[in-house]
Amino acid sequence: MSVIRLFTDLDGRIGLRQFWLGSIALALCLLLVQWAAPRLVEMPMAMSIIAFTKAFALFPWAALAAKRATDRGGSAQFGIFLVCAIVLPAELQPHLGYAWRPSLDAISTIAWLIALVDLGLLPGARPDRQLAAQRAAAKPAS
Numbered sequence: 001m002s003v004i005r006l007f008t009d010l011d012g013r014i015g016l017r018q019f020w021l022g023s024i025a026l027a028l029c030l031l032l033v034q035w036a037a038p039r040l041v042e043m044p045m046a047m048s049i050i051a052f053t054k055a056f057a058l059f060p061w062a063a064l065a066a067k068r069a070t071d072r073g074g075s076a077q078f079g080i081f082l083v084c085a086i087v088l089p090a091e092l093q094p095h096l097g098y099a100w101r102p103s104l105d106a107i108s109t110i111a112w113l114i115a116l117v118d119l120g121l122l123p124g125a126r127p128d129r130q131l132a133a134q135r136a137a138a139k140p141a142s
Contacts, residue, residue, distance in 0.1 A: 006067075007060035010080075013071035014064070015124055022064045023120075026057055058087060065119055072118060073125030082119070085111035 001012065006022055014022070033053045037046035065079030089104035096104070 007063055010063055010066045010076055011070075012067050013124065014067040015071060016068075016120070019064055019068045019119060023061070026060055026064075030054065030057055058083065065115065068119045068124075071124035072122060074118075079119065082111055082115045086115065 001014065001018070005012070006014070006018065007026075030053060034050055037049045037053075040046070041049065062080045062083045065083050066076035067079070069079030069082075070076050086108055089108040093101055093104055
């Protein structure tokens with residue numbers, strides 16, 4: 001799978017290795033922008049660049065999560081939902097006040113843990129062809 005398709009297409013399946021490599025690449029890009037922006041431009045502009053980069057990175061992360069969720073045998077929407085559940089609570093905190101912070105942090109933390117285990121650690125589901133071939137091989141000859 002090409003790099004462009006890996007980060008922009010919501011269809012398809014990817015294994016653990018591609019998921020982790022893609023996630024690490026996105027994280028490194030975000031860290032690079034967060035490091036470089038304040039050194040290159042004034043702070044208000046740097047904050048705008050960092051915010052835009054974080055928002056722009058949501059789609060590639062959603063694409064990775066959707067493909068990995070499909071590989072796990074689930075729906076692509078599950079992966080996209082996990083990305084939203086991780087990101088949205090932090091964006092809602094300034095609008096809801098301090099009292100909501102523990103609840104929003106809990107939602108985000110639970111979503112991170114589910115994403116880590118389900119998308120990042122568990123093996124992918126076997127394709128139907130491979131499963132059918134294994135069943136046929138295990139079937140006793142009559």
